[in-house]
Amino acid sequence: MARKKLMRFKWNDEVHNLFQPEKDNYKFYKGNWKEYFKNTNPIVLEVGCGRAEYTTGLAALNPDVNYIGLDIKGARLWKGSSLSIEAGLTNTAFIRTKLQNLEEFFEPGEVKGIWITFPDPKPRESEAKLRLSGLRFMNIYRRLMPQGGKVFFKTDNRILFDHTLEVLKEPSLKISNLVFTHDLYQSDLLAEHYGIQTTYEKTYLNQGVSINYLKFDFLPL
Template sequence: MRQRKVKNVEARLAAFSEFSVVDGKKMKGNWKNIFDNDNDIYMELGCGKGQFSLKLAEMHPDRNYIAVEGQDTVLLRALEKAAIAQLPNIKFMQAFVQDVTEYFEEDELAGIYLNFSDPWPKDRHAKRRLTHTKFLKGYATVIKNSGIVEFKTDNDALFEFSIREIKANDYEILEYSRDIHNSAFPSKEITTEYEDKFKEANKNINYVKFVV
């Protein structure tokens, strides 16, 4: 979805520097220093306006969260919410991450969340999907043993593709649903802004949680 332009977006983003990381690649191997503790670190890749990660950070003060968003105008909305929440265990980063190993050291994360990623529907763009094997192998490198990936999407074709990729790499599926909001999984309780709209429209949301 095309976002409206925001005047002086760079200056407005800078005003929230307390809650953001300017250059995530420079933090590789040293993310714990930002949080000043040894708690597990989780990342949401494509956090949108921040509702999902902020709720997780509120519910789990014993965990740290990094919320990544590439679009500056969208990230600004997330940072505005972060300023209100004032949670010490979450940071935001502006980036279009193509290779997570450029940002994180081996075993530096405990888990990754992928919510409503771009489906890249054309076959020739399959390698751009965040659940393509090349991305999954990167996640497996930066996530420590028994760490998890959780993936939600409203796009049925993308979900089917993702399940094939997960199985092709022999990752263990822990939870699976083609309609998470009519399931018993606790993961349905924390939603994104987009997800709330889909729920209101009674659109099924696909969900899978797996170990890499």
């Protein structure tokens, strides 16, 4: 196992599509991701991407959109990075960072969409500011998408989901077109997840747990 980790860390250090603190170009492309991707296509993020099932899955389906997966765990990012290269995907990138630092990598208006897929629910009240669908992060997403943008959220955790719905009532977020379901696989929104399932999602489905899903648009400021 230690050898596998060393090989993955070496990969992360050398591969071109993964940005981490040890690299000189770690924050180089802020405001200028078109130089990395060599195009001006829209940028969509998967925050807390884990094994990056959505980053890689959506990138394969939508070659005219650039997808960037972000996570703090290098071993998880290795999976998405290596899958992208094996599949010949040129419209993906990965960043190792704490997600509260998103604005160190993107300028306002540079992001057109964000997927939040099965984040840690952070159930303790003392952890509320770390919930990726909480108000702190929604305000970050809002600042990255001042000209409008879409947010998609999937979770098995009903408490976190209902908390998120309350957060979205905050008038300053200026959202529209909110739709949601407490049981994605029994709703007419099912096609919207493109048949992509995370590892966590598969586990929960096998246990008979319902999957919550919502999407909304940020109105232009």
